[in-house]
Amino acid sequence: MNRREVISHMIWMGAGIAFLPSCVYKQDQVSIQLKKIQINPKQEKFLTALAAAIIPATDTPGATELGAHLFALKMVDDCMTKESQDAFMAGLKSLQAEEPDPAKLMTAAEAADNKEQLAFLKDYRRLVVQGYTMSEYVMTNLLPYQLVPGKYYGCVPVKSLPAKS
Amino acid sequence: MGYLNTKGVAERTYDAIVIGSGISGGWAAKEFTEKGLKTLMLERGPDVRHLKDYPTTNMMPWEFEHRGQLTREIIEANPVISKCYAFREDAMHFFVKDKDHPYAQDKPFDWIRGYQVGGKSLLWARQTQRWSEFDFEGPARDGFAVDWPIRYKDLAPWYSYVEKFAGISGNKDGLDTLPDGEFLPAMEMNCVEKYFSGKVAETYKDRHVIIGRAAHLTVPQPIHLEQGRAQCQNRNLCQRGCPFGGYFSSNSSTIPWALKTGKLTLQPNSVVHSIIFDDRQQKATGVRVVDAVSKAVTEYFAPVIFVNAAALNTNLILLNSTSGRFPNGLGNDSGLLGKYVAFHNYRARVSAEYEGLADSTQSGGRRPNSGYIPRFRNVYKQETDFLRGYAAGFGGYRSTMPAKGWGEDLKKGLLNPTPGNWQVGSHMMGETIPKETNTVSLDPSKKDAWDMPLMHINIAYDDNDEKMVADYLEQTSEMFRMAGFTNITTNDSKQAPGLDIHEMGGVRMGHDPKTSLLNKWNQLHHCKNVFVTDGACMTSTSTQNPSLTYMALTARAVDYAVTSMKKGNL
Numbered sequence: 242m243n244r245r246e247v248i249s250h251m252i253w254m255g256a257g258i259a260f261l262p263s264c265v266y267k268q269d270q271v272s273i274q275l276k277k278i279q280i281n282p283k284q285e286k287f288l289t290a291l292a293a294a295i296i297p298a299t300d301t302p303g304a305t306e307l308g309a310h311l312f313a314l315k316m317v318d319d320c321m322t323k324e325s326q327d328a329f330m331a332g333l334k335s336l337q338a339e340e341p342d343p344a345k346l347m348t349a350a351e352a353a354d355n356k357e358q359l360a361f362l363k364d365y366r367r368l369v370v371q372g373y374t375m376s377e378y379v380m381t382n383l384l385p386y387q388l389v390p391g392k393y394y395g396c397v398p399v400k401s402l403p404a405k406s
Numbered sequence: 407m408g409y410l411n412t413k414g415v416a417e418r419t420y421d422a423i424v425i426g427s428g429i430s431g432g433w434a435a436k437e438f439t440e441k442g443l444k445t446l447m448l449e450r451g452p453d454v455r456h457l458k459d460y461p462t463t464n465m466m467p468w469e470f471e472h473r474g475q476l477t478r479e480i481i482e483a484n485p486v487i488s489k490c491y492a493f494r495e496d497a498m499h500f501f502v503k504d505k506d507h508p509y510a511q512d513k514p515f516d517w518i519r520g521y522q523v524g525g526k527s528l529l530w531a532r533q534t535q536r537w538s539e540f541d542f543e544g545p546a547r548d549g550f551a552v553d554w555p556i557r558y559k560d561l562a563p564w565y566s567y568v569e570k571f572a573g574i575s576g577n578k579d580g581l582d583t584l585p586d587g588e589f590l591p592a593m594e595m596n597c598v599e600k601y602f603s604g605k606v607a608e609t610y611k612d613r614h615v616i617i618g619r620a621a622h623l624t625v626p627q628p629i630h631l632e633q634g635r636a637q638c639q640n641r642n643l644c645q646r647g648c649p650f651g652g653y654f655s656s657n658s659s660t661i662p663w664a665l666k667t668g669k670l671t672l673q674p675n676s677v678v679h680s681i682i683f684d685d686r687q688q689k690a691t692g693v694r695v696v697d698a699v700s701k702a703v704t705e706y707f708a709p710v711i712f713v714n715a716a717a718l719n720t721n722l723i724l725l726n727s728t729s730g731r732f733p734n735g736l737g738n739d740s741g742l743l744g745k746y747v748a749f750h751n752y753r754a755r756v757s758a759e760y761e762g763l764a765d766s767t768q769s770g771g772r773r774p775n776s777g778y779i780p781r782f783r784n785v786y787k788q789e790t791d792f793l794r795g796y797a798a799g800f801g802g803y804r805s806t807m808p809a810k811g812w813g814e815d816l817k818k819g820l821l822n823p824t825p826g827n828w829q830v831g832s833h834m835m836g837e838t839i840p841k842e843t844n845t846v847s848l849d850p851s852k853k854d855a856w857d858m859p860l861m862h863i864n865i866a867y868d869d870n871d872e873k874m875v876a877d878y879l880e881q882t883s884e885m886f887r888m889a890g891f892t893n894i895t896t897n898d899s900k901q902a903p904g905l906d907i908h909e910m911g912g913v914r915m916g917h918d919p920k921t922s923l924l925n926k927w928n929q930l931h932h933c934k935n936v937f938v939t940d941g942a943c944m945t946s947t948s949t950q951n952p953s954l955t956y957m958a959l960t961a962r963a964v965d966y967a968v969t970s971m972k973k974g975n976l
Contacts, residue, residue, distance in 0.1 A: 296817050303817070319477040343812045370809070374820055377468045383821055386467060393640045393771035395594035399764075405821040406814070 273311045275318045278326055284333060288314070290341035292369045299406050302378060309372030316368050325364065332361025415707065420446040420671070422967075423693055423708040425678045425723065428525025430940040430956040431714035432656030432664075433568065437964035438712075439669035446671045446706055447664075450698060450715075451521035453674040454500075454528065456634075456657045460647030462496045470495045489905055490518045492529055497645040500528055510849060512864035514902035517718065517909075523674050524657035525716060526907070529645050532621045532653050533951035534574050535778065535797070536565050536585045540785050541948035544837075548784075548793050551746060551840045552916040554945045555926035558585065564958035572654040572957065573630050575638075575775075576619030584616075584780040584950075590624045592617050596768040598760055598802035598828040599777045605889040612785070613885070615800055618778040621654035621954075633659050640771020653774070675699055677856040681711060681736050681936060683729040690736070690936045696856045710935050710967050710976055714960070717941030721747075721846045721912040722861050724938075737930035740920055743913060747844045747865055748947045750908040751796070751836030754875045754898050756882040758891035759827040760802070767804040767825055776801035779832070781949045783877065792873035796836040797949035798882065805829045830891060834878040837949050838903075839870055840911050865903045908952055910944035928963040935976050939963045 271285045280288070292310035297303045304310060317329055336346060336358055343362065350358035373379060380386040383405055421443035424434040431447060438445040453459065467473060474495045481488045484504045493501050502519035509517055520526040539558040546553040562585070569588040576589040595603065595617050603615035622638040623630050630636075635651030635658055644653050651658035664670040675698035682705060684691045692707035713720045721744050727736035735743045776799050783795030805826040809819025844866065848859035879896045886894050903909075916922025919931035924943050930936045939960040941952060970976045 295812055296820070297813055299814060299817065316472060316475070319479070320472055320475050322478060347812075366812075370816075370820065371473065375467055375473045377466070379821075380466065380468055384823075387771075388464065388466060389639045389641060390771040391639050393594060393773040394769045395773075396597035396600065396766050397769050399767050399825055404818070406818050 273314055275314060277318050278314070278330055280314060284337050287337045287339075287341055288333070288365070291343060291365065294341050295343050295366055295369045296373050301383065301406070304369050304373045307373055307376040307378050309369045309376065312372030312376075313365055313368035316371070317364070321364075325360070328357050328360040329364055331357040332359070336361065418705065419692075419707040420444050421708060422446070422710045422712065423448065423706060424712045424714060425693065426525065426714035426716060426719075426940065427523045427656055427661065427672070428520075428714065428716055428940070429527040429530065429656060429953050430960045431525070431712070432527060432660035433957050433960040434712040434714055434939065434964055435664040435670055435672075436660040437961050438968070439664040439667040441964070441968045442667075442669065443968065444669050444671075445664070446673060446708065447661075448676040448678055448693065448695060448706075449523045449525075449672070449674045450677045451523065451525075451674060453672070454522045454524050454647070454657055456647070456651065456655075456662060457649060460649065461499070463643065463646040463649050465496065465646075486516050487518065489516055489901070490907070492645045494645075496643070497529065500645070500647075507854070509861040509863060510852075512862050513866045515863040515865050516902050516904035517863065518904065518907045519716070519719075523661065523672065524655055527655040527953075528647055528657060530655075530907075530953060531951065532644065532774065533778070534569070534572070534576075534619050534621050534954040535780070535950040536587055536619075537561070537948055537950055537955055538583050538585050540583060540781075541946075541950070544794060544948065545946045548788070550793065551946050552914065552918070552921050555915050555917045555922075560926070561955070561958050561962065564962040565954065568954065568957040568961055570627075571629060572621050572659065572954075573623045573626065573635070574619055574954075575622050575624040577617060579614065579616045581614055581616075581780060583782070583785055587619065589619065590622075590627070593620065593622070593624060593773055593775045595777060596773075596802060596804075597763045597766045598804075598830055599800065601760075601763060602800065602802070602830065602885075602889050603777070606779075606885060609885075609888055610782070613779065613782045615777050615779050618775050618799070620775040622774060623652055633663055635659065638774070640773055642772035642774040644774055677858065678715065678723055679703070679857060680723060680727040681713070682707075683727065683731060683736060683933065685730045688731070690933055696858075698856065701856065710937070710971065712960075712964070712967075713936065713938045713942070714940045717909045717912065717944075718747075718846050718861065718863070720938055720940055720942035722848070722858065724913060725846075725848050726859060732932075736936060737923055737932045739932050740923065742842075742921065743923055744846045745842050745844070745912065746840035746914055747846055747909065747911045748838045748840040748944070749865065749903045749910065750906040750947060750949070751838055751867070751871050751874060752833060752906040752908075753836075753871075753901055754834045754878050754896070755831060756879060756886060756894060756896050757829065757831040758886045758894040759805075759829050760889070760891050761827050762890065763828060764825075781837075783881075790873075790877060792870045792877065793839055794837040794870075794874075795949065796834045796874055796878050798832050798834050798878065800830070800832045802828050802830040830886070832882050832886075834875070834882075835906075835908075835949050835951070836871065836874045836878065837947050839868065840914070840946060841868065846912055863904075865909075867903065908941070908947065910941040910947050910952060913938045913942040914945045915943050916945060927966045928959055929967075937963050937967060 292304040427449040545551040577592040578586040638652030679694040725735040779798040806823040852860040
């Protein structure tokens with residue numbers, strides 16, 4: 242399956258919209274209902290592109306196809322302390338006009354020792370990674386989660402498995 | 407108080423009343439009903455039926471809105487309960503929220519409660535280590551609290567009795583500090599745990615690292631299948647309630663067993679206000695119950711009453727049970743009710759890593775258990791500048807290397823996890839010395855919505871605890887260094903008492919009515935038809951996770967109560 246097929250397949254299966262709230266996407270609204278932080282469509286566009294650059298689609302879906310960017314925003318909104326939210330938003334605002342290239346942004350933020358940008362980039366990376374690895378798609382198809390694993394093996398040789406990408 | 411006794415006295419009269427449906431109350435109900443007594447079990451919270459009322463038990467990780475994490479709103483609204491390791495998105499519905507049941511912390515105390523049928527037996531950590539002779543003789547040898555009125559030989563047959571029914575996995579390790587029991591096959595230690603166990607055995611003649619004895623059905627026996635329980639599947643999602651009945655809880659085991667006899671009336675939403683003492687008959691005749699929902703008050707009667715409301719709430723009920731004969735609480739002639747409360751000291755941890763065993767790992771299930779180091783300090787004689795000692799948990803796992811970089815590199819790293827070093831960790835479980843100043847008491851005026859006085863908790867660490875923390879950190883670091891572990895990190899969380907969820911005492915057992923509340927059969931010295939067999943009865947705490955001991959004490963006390971009733975002595 243090539244990348245385009247995988248993505249359209251995903252959309253058909255609806256797996257990617259698990260995080261979308263019931264509200265319809267409109268021009269001036271963002272696609273997730275947030276309670277504490279406010280995100281405008283321009284910022285959302287940046288965050289979506291950034292998530293796609295952090296974990297891109299290959300022959301399997303990337304972060305945005307799996308809704309990891311919206312999961313990240315939900316976690317910032319619901320679970321972060323006020324101080325962390327403020328730093329995240331300040332970092333986002335100062336980066337939103339930049340090209341969404343995470344490696345480049347990180348290098349620049351480190352060079353400038355910009356605390357808010359660093360907080361934003363680290364938190365967003367962590368949450369996008371969490372949203373991706375804990376998505377139904379990854380936990381079903383790529384790194385299967387066993388709800389009922391059965392036997393425990395305390396000491397077995399490390400096996401090398403075929404590489405996934 | 408509005409009394410609403412719609413049913414006649416005869417209909418509200420039973421052969422036995424059990425207050426509480428947690429780990430010890432469940433055992434009391436099972437034993438009474440099996441012996442043919444018509445039993446009323448009162449539970450202050452709502453019903454939780456095995457299999458039917460475990461709403462999250464089969465949920466996948468991605469089905470939790472925050473993947474298990476607590477929201478800021480919940481943490482801010484629940485500063486106490488949110489500190490509990492098991493209070494997470496998947497099981498928070500089984501814990502008491504801070505604002506629903508307030509209490510007064512005269513000193514910081516994190517009171518962790520589960521108000522529902524099954525109580526905390528749904529949520530416990532399932533570690534079931536027997537006490538040894540060294541534990542029971544502790545107070546007498548070391549001159550604190552009062553002498554236990556029982557010894558290991560009194561409880562040993564009852565440990566066996568409850569172990570067979572509950573299903574305890576473990577090895578026969580042959581240690582005099584941790585007697586062997588009736589074990590199902592043990593869970594397996596992993597490579598690094600086996601390695602450490604071997605190193606410790608080589609280096610210290612009196613220190614041992616074993617797999618924890620745990621209430622899990624590794625190989626179910628006919629008695630467990632008869633309960634409708636099946637083999638533990640290593641899901642390690644126990645706190646949600648187990649669809650296999652793989653671990654022991656009141657819900658999966660003792661309560662359905664008691665219900666099957668047809669002798670049990672299980673009544674949820676029933677807050678016990680007090681025990682009724684009849685001055686004329688000079689005994690307890692029943693209990694006063696406030697309906698948790700309607701707040702109506704009803705009285706129930708029985709010739710024998712077991713108080714299993716969980717340690718501190720058992721104290722609360724007895725303190726609130728005042729009468730002409732007992733103006734300071736039921737059975738409280740000594741004035742010691744609510745005093746000498748103790749707990750386990752869980753403050754300290756040591757973690758490290760191990761670079762060896764690089765070509766081995768663990769796999770398959772998520773083992774719901776870990777290693778255990780029985781107490782080795784001051785066992786045979788006093789050898790340190792503090793009294794008693796600590797047991798410790800020990801566990802290891804093979805970590806994965808953090809995925810680095812961005813884009814396709816990061817993705818490849820996430821999808822192809824490479825093993826990192828073995829990570830190991832240990833936490834202490836220290837004995838605390840019961841003191842008269844560690845108390846629970848009732849507020850003279852403030853009451854809750856069920857007309858129960860507000861509880862004051864006044865419990866703190868002492869110098870002995872501080873010295874023990876320091877010794878644990880030093881000894882564990884030394885054992886880790888000896889084993890070649892690196893990056894050894896010590897931590898004293900300074901967490902408040904309570905978070906160990908092993909609060910005990912206040913209604914202690916003893917020989918002498920002047921210095922204790924209960925006799926060797928867990929009977930109130932001064933009100934013989936009331937028994938206390940939950941954590942409140944504990945004279946000292948030792949270091950073992952206490953639930954197994956409560957189960958054994960309960961089965962033993964019910965046997966004694968029923969025998970006494972038959973002889974006409976109750």
